[in-house]
Amino acid sequence: MNQTRRGFMGKAFGAVAGVGAVGALYAMKRSWDPLPSVKAAGFTTIDLSSCTANKLIVEKWRGKPIFVLRKTAEMVAAQNEAQTARDIVIGDDHYLVAIGLCTHLGCIPAYREDKTDFKCACHGGEFDSSGIETLAPPPSPLVIPPFKINGATLVLGEEGPEYSKMKEAGIVA
Amino acid sequence: MAHFEKANSLNEWMDQRLGVNTLQRVLAKEYWIPKDINFLWAMGMVLAITFGILLISGIFLLMYYQPNVDLAFDSVNYTIMQEVGFGWMWRHVHAVAASVVFLIIYIHMFTGIYYGSYKKGRELIWISGMLLFVAFSAEAFSGYMLPWGQMSYWAGMVITNLFSAGSLELNGVVEWIRGDYVPAQAFLDRFFMLHVLLIPVAIMALIGLHFGALRLPHVNNQNGEEIDFEVEAEKYKSGNKAASKVIAFANDFMSKDMFVVAIYLVFFFYLVFWNFDFAMDPVNFDPANGLVTPAHIYPEWYFLWSYEILRPFDKDIGLIAFAFAQVIFVLLPFLDRSPNTVPANRRGLFKFWFWAMLLDMIVLTAMGKLPPQGIFSTIGYVAALVFIGLWIILPFITKLEKKL
Numbered sequence: 254m255n256q257t258r259r260g261f262m263g264k265a266f267g268a269v270a271g272v273g274a275v276g277a278l279y280a281m282k283r284s285w286d287p288l289p290s291v292k293a294a295g296f297t298t299i300d301l302s303s304c305t306a307n308k309l310i311v312e313k314w315r316g317k318p319i320f321v322l323r324k325t326a327e328m329v330a331a332q333n334e335a336q337t338a339r340d341i342v343i344g345d346d347h348y349l350v351a352i353g354l355c356t357h358l359g360c361i362p363a364y365r366e367d368k369t370d371f372k373c374a375c376h377g378g379e380f381d382s383s384g385i386e387t388l389a390p391p392p393s394p395l396v397i398p399p400f401k402i403n404g405a406t407l408v409l410g411e412e413g414p415e416y417s418k419m420k421e422a423g424i425v426a
Numbered sequence: 427m428a429h430f431e432k433a434n435s436l437n438e439w440m441d442q443r444l445g446v447n448t449l450q451r452v453l454a455k456e457y458w459i460p461k462d463i464n465f466l467w468a469m470g471m472v473l474a475i476t477f478g479i480l481l482i483s484g485i486f487l488l489m490y491y492q493p494n495v496d497l498a499f500d501s502v503n504y505t506i507m508q509e510v511g512f513g514w515m516w517r518h519v520h521a522v523a524a525s526v527v528f529l530i531i532y533i534h535m536f537t538g539i540y541y542g543s544y545k546k547g548r549e550l551i552w553i554s555g556m557l558l559f560v561a562f563s564a565e566a567f568s569g570y571m572l573p574w575g576q577m578s579y580w581a582g583m584v585i586t587n588l589f590s591a592g593s594l595e596l597n598g599v600v601e602w603i604r605g606d607y608v609p610a611q612a613f614l615d616r617f618f619m620l621h622v623l624l625i626p627v628a629i630m631a632l633i634g635l636h637f638g639a640l641r642l643p644h645v646n647n648q649n650g651e652e653i654d655f656e657v658e659a660e661k662y663k664s665g666n667k668a669a670s671k672v673i674a675f676a677n678d679f680m681s682k683d684m685f686v687v688a689i690y691l692v693f694f695f696y697l698v699f700w701n702f703d704f705a706m707d708p709v710n711f712d713p714a715n716g717l718v719t720p721a722h723i724y725p726e727w728y729f730l731w732s733y734e735i736l737r738p739f740d741k742d743i744g745l746i747a748f749a750f751a752q753v754i755f756v757l758l759p760f761l762d763r764s765p766n767t768v769p770a771n772r773r774g775l776f777k778f779w780f781w782a783m784l785l786d787m788i789v790l791t792a793m794g795k796l797p798p799q800g801i802f803s804t805i806g807y808v809a810a811l812v813f814i815g816l817w818i819i820l821p822f823i824t825k826l827e828k829k830l
Contacts, residue, residue, distance in 0.1 A: 282602075285602055285603070285605055285616070286602060286605070287601055287602075287604075287605050287606050287607070287612070288605070288612065291605070291606050291607075291610075291612065295607075311717060313716075313717065315607040315608070316606065316607050316608035316610055316716055317607060317608055317716070318716070318717050357741060358583075358584045358587050358588075359583045359584055359587045360580070360584070360719040360723065361717070361718070361719040374719065374721050374722070375584075375719065375722070375723050376737065376798060377798060377799075389740060390739075390740060390741055390744070391741075392592070392593060392740070392741045392742070393593075426595070
């Protein structure tokens with residue numbers, strides 16, 4: 254009788270302590286989550302009409318650099334299908350819009366106008382003008398941020414139909 | 427209520443209530459240290475003193491440092507460096523000690539490896555020591571964030587990105603660690619907390635464990651000799667100190683220990699006052715800027731060897747190699763299959779293994795600092811493969827070793 258009582262007390266204590274520990278861990282995890290204010294400040298509007306062809310513009314979205322590159326007609330003509338699929342097309346103009354962080358370890362690649370490609374100084378990775386990796390170590394193309402086309406402007410952080418189409422095709426990341 | 431006699435002295439009063447005499451006997455007066463040791467046995471005390479120096483200088487820096495992305499850089503580079511009386515000294519003491527402490531840790535580690543001081547009851551000393559190495563690494567990294575210069579920011583970016591686990595792309599984990607999409611206010615605040623509270627507390631607890639794990643197996647000696655500490659202690663206590671193989675931790679051993687510490691401190695303060703620059707990266711004197719990456723991102727010298735193991739491989743393989751390098755030293759007592767506890771130079775193939783490992787880590791360190799181009803890339807790649815290869819062959823060559 255005594256033994257079962259003690260056993261019961263031990264299990265009850267263990268259960269209460271276990272629930273408390275899980276609850277405390279969950280609270281600690283939540284306390285480290287990005288704050289709502291951080292998440293809410295996540296929209297940037299970019300005016301694409303002011304872009305010059307083959308000149309890289311760097312904008313900022315959620316603290317990250319955003320590459321905006323209007324391509325020249327020659328660049329567009331020389332592209333293959335996979336490259337064109339990543340372009341944002343407004344009228345006749347093709348744009349690359351991507352997060353300007355190397356997919357290796359997050360350095361910012363530099364744009365080389367003469368070679369129309371990106372070179373990362375940290376570990377030597379390269380990307381073409383559509384943000385597709387052409388030289389290791391980067392394992393994947395530059396990430397295309399969620400966007401919505403609004404006339405000649407782009408809202409980053411909101412998913413428009415063009416972005417959804419790219420996402421379904423699996424080419425945004 | 428326990429019975430207490432009236433005490434006749436302060437010592438007796440304390441002894442009744444705290445057992446200070448027992449404590450002193452167990453921890454110092456009758457804690458026996460072999461005579462057959464050399465100056466390398468003083469590195470533990472050198473480390474303890476350096477940790478004390480880091481703690482004291484850190485307390486003074488803490489009184490003026492501002493953990494805020496807009497204020498942090500100036501609070502270090504203007505307020506502490508130019509306004510606070512002797513603020514510059516605390517900063518240089520803290521930075522130099524943070525760098526030198528790793529040099530001593532590496533010497534301490536390789537001394538242990540050379541003399542086989544991780545075997546036969548000393549496994550827990552080794553394991554707690556490697557946990558201390560991990561804790562010190564985390565402490566160094568979190569501290570490096572605080573001046574919020576370019577190298578702080580970009581090292582923070584690159585190192586936290588490692589937690590996306592390569593192709594698994596766990597970006598949610600990275601954002602959770604940062605508390606933001608990029609290193610920002612939440613990131614600086616939490617790394618400040620880790621640096622000044624959580625990790626130092628963990629380090630102090632681990633130091634307690636490290637010392638505790640040493641007390642029963644005792645310190646190793648230059649020949650790995652198994653000493654009967656009871657017999658030798660009796661000789662010592664009966665007055666036959668010359669014939670005894672041991673001396674008392676205090677005051678005998680401590681006085682020799684502190685002599686080495688004194689020489690070390692001369693070297694240390696020479697660095698602090700005349701050669702502090704090596705611990706101050708010029709790139710970190712530019713304020714953090716999320717839109718400009720420095721041309722080369724490299725860690726402090728003490729992380730270069732593991733960085734070089736990460737660098738020459740593809741992303742996923744690099745991460746696996748890096749993770750391997752981080753944990754493999756912990757397993758040394760179990761990967762060394764030889765029963766011999768003697769210096770490496772008497773251990774057949776292990777002798778070559780020891781020097782190859784030491785040399786390889788120096789090569790990795792040198793290559794990690796150089797830009798990853800041409801011949802340096804190749805040397806780094808080979809050295810990384812050698813590092814992994816050496817650990818793979820260790821159980822086999824030690825298994826073959828003849829029992830001495």
